[in-house]
Amino acid sequence: MAGIAGYGAFIPRRRITTEEIARQWGKDPGTIQRGLMLKEKSVPGFDEDTITISVAAGRAALARAGVSPSRVGAVYIGSESHPYAVKPSGTVVAEALGIGPEVHVADFEFACKAGTEAMFVALALVESGRVDYALAVGADTSQGAPDDALEYSASAGGAAFLFGRDDPLVEVVDTISFTTDTPDFWRREGEFYPRHGGRFTGEPAYFKHVTEATTRILDKTGLKPEDFRFVVFHMPNGKFPLSVGKSLGFTREQIDPGWVVPTMGNTYSGSSPTGLAAVLDVADPDDLILITSFGSGAGSDSFVLRATGLLPQRRGLAPSVRSMLDGPRRYVTYGEYAKYREKIIVND
Amino acid sequence: MPSPRYWREIPSRYRLEATRCGDCGRVSYPPRRICPECRSTDGETIELSHEGRVLTYTVVHVPPDDFLMEAPYALAVVETPEGARMMVQVADCDPASVEAGMMVALEFRLIRREGKGGILCYGYKAVPAYPMGGEAEAELRSKESEVAHA
Numbered sequence: 001m002a003g004i005a006g007y008g009a010f011i012p013r014r015r016i017t018t019e020e021i022a023r024q025w026g027k028d029p030g031t032i033q034r035g036l037m038l039k040e041k042s043v044p045g046f047d048e049d050t051i052t053i054s055v056a057a058g059r060a061a062l063a064r065a066g067v068s069p070s071r072v073g074a075v076y077i078g079s080e081s082h083p084y085a086v087k088p089s090g091t092v093v094a095e096a097l098g099i100g101p102e103v104h105v106a107d108f109e110f111a112c113k114a115g116t117e118a119m120f121v122a123l124a125l126v127e128s129g130r131v132d133y134a135l136a137v138g139a140d141t142s143q144g145a146p147d148d149a150l151e152y153s154a155s156a157g158g159a160a161f162l163f164g165r166d167d168p169l170v171e172v173v174d175t176i177s178f179t180t181d182t183p184d185f186w187r188r189e190g191e192f193y194p195r196h197g198g199r200f201t202g203e204p205a206y207f208k209h210v211t212e213a214t215t216r217i218l219d220k221t222g223l224k225p226e227d228f229r230f231v232v233f234h235m236p237n238g239k240f241p242l243s244v245g246k247s248l249g250f251t252r253e254q255i256d257p258g259w260v261v262p263t264m265g266n267t268y269s270g271s272s273p274t275g276l277a278a279v280l281d282v283a284d285p286d287d288l289i290l291i292t293s294f295g296s297g298a299g300s301d302s303f304v305l306r307a308t309g310l311l312p313q314r315r316g317l318a319p320s321v322r323s324m325l326d327g328p329r330r331y332v333t334y335g336e337y338a339k340y341r342e343k344i345i346v347n348d
Numbered sequence: 349m350p351s352p353r354y355w356r357e358i359p360s361r362y363r364l365e366a367t368r369c370g371d372c373g374r375v376s377y378p379p380r381r382i383c384p385e386c387r388s389t390d391g392e393t394i395e396l397s398h399e400g401r402v403l404t405y406t407v408v409h410v411p412p413d414d415f416l417m418e419a420p421y422a423l424a425v426v427e428t429p430e431g432a433r434m435m436v437q438v439a440d441c442d443p444a445s446v447e448a449g450m451m452v453a454l455e456f457r458l459i460r461r462e463g464k465g466g467i468l469c470y471g472y473k474a475v476p477a478y479p480m481g482g483e484a485e486a487e488l489r490s491k492e493s494e495v496a497h498a
Contacts, residue, residue: 059398083458
């Protein structure tokens, strides 16, 4: 059975607190922290982007898999912050990891679910037998407009998954995609910041698609919420994944290990993939894991996974998500954050 | 840097490829066709470890135009376990905390942008050798203090 042969994640080391952003805009930090359930978020430096995050996460995935880069036949990068408008992120990532040149490379975009979209296609190529291994990455250095609710959550990070048929750390039991045309969040060509439909991003968008995809994959596999040890939902803020999880019958014990958003923020395409990586850091053999992503526009991908006996043996070969979240980090002021995120206009 | 030159240097800039001399064993980075030590042309391509030790450093306060927004930053000569030496920026830390003997990891980063509309140039920067876990961190810290007291 095809599955995940290796995984890895990367989270930049700078942080800004919800309190610091709220203070800048004259908002009450306590109200924002309680409403969005966010404490702080990661901030990329000038030298970090979707490409550098993908390389770091991809290197960790290859290390855990113990696979030669020359055997990787496809590299797919899902992001909504590809550094170039025209020129693939994947070519740089493949070269840096020593993959190719006999390799199929593509960049994916689908708001916050570009990462699981890349995973979906990578898995299908491996299952078809067309390639031995396929690398899928979800990574972003997301932007939120100043003084927008998104500014408290939009952060940077990502995760990479190497799919293969031999010796998987995690087997893929089943997948499903649920997609409709829903204009809840968008960014037009040439616009710097995305826009969104406020409350419209909730019920008709996030909750409908996550609920539909999850319900359908449970029906398809004949599994019930209590059969799973862990579940990961896309994390646009702290509250949404807890609400949708509760309504679907999942408990906090199943959600919490992958609920990385309170201290990481929403890494967009990297959000649910990084949550999955955090779960793989602690899962035991035979644990069932459910992940449902969400991308505005809108759609959700669900994966049912089962951990194998190899997972505990291999996870120590690269840093864990929690070690990056809780490890050494630098807190920046709003002024430094505005500089790093290039919100300040300077002369050439 | 013109794009063709950047493109030619991709193997060493993206993958830390170096040359190990087949006769005297000297490791050259970036790669050399002729060993600068013994003039041998019998070299093999190796990939350097993504870690090293700071030999010496300086802090740049008045940088070239492409690095204006990053100042002040530390620039260090780092030696990898293979014996190769390279000059790299030290990122993700207070430049004042950089010191000789410090253990670093080499991470793939955006080095510079060719102006507003030009290509993006990637390569490696050093970052303080962050821990992989409790024991690994303790081991690294003790190595650092050994070097500092040597």
